Amino acid sequence: MKRLMLALMTVGLLFTGVAHSHNEELYPGGHGGVESLRGITELDTTRPADEFKHYPRDQGVIESDYVYQPPLIPHTVRNYEVSLNANKCLSCHSWKNAKESGATKISVTHYQTREGQVLSDVSPRRYFCQQCHVPQADAKPLVGNDFKRVEALRNE
Structure with missing residues (x-):
């Protein structure tokens, strides 16, 4: 019974957004410190586009x-x-x-x-x-x- 109550409370906390990552202070925005080719950028943040590549002529x-x-x-x-x-x-x-x-x-x-x-x-x-x-x-x-x-x- 205790396990069932604990499971229900955990699910409830997840749905209400109360449960946070243990790294929230270090990595605000919830990306967990994973750096991709985009850099450490929030997924809902638009960053400036990269410069166009230079293609040498002939x-x-x-x-x-x-x-x-x-x-x-x-x-x-x-x-x-x-x-x-x-x-x-x-x-x-x-x-x-x-x-x-x-x-x-x-x-x-x-x-x-x-x-x-x-x-x-x-x-x-x-x-x-x-x-x-x-x-x-x-x-x-x-x-x-x-x-x-x-x-x-x-x-x-």
Whole structure:
């Protein structure tokens, strides 16, 4: 009976908001001292947006760091529409337009289905370019990283 009363009182305190975290003095707002990539910011507080990343212009081909890495995009893609009805990337990188635009042609693998059937146009599974390819930004890493390039890909 005592356990039932204690359980009911605990539930009642939680619903009325009387029960507080033991760290309330140290971490006001109830985030418990957990720091995310947002920093220690209350969840209901809007913080200023981060600055836009700088994308160097025409920096050329960026070397791969690991085998089968999708090539990085050496230019900004801001305002590029890639939707069900349009793909701005293909205006330069399709086989039809690449020579004239001077852009790299997309791989033949982008014209194949999962079963290996060759299509006359880009496969739907490879149509949304930024699922794999990202622009190279001049930005500091969000978290520490000691990644080393695959030995076979090193130029040194």
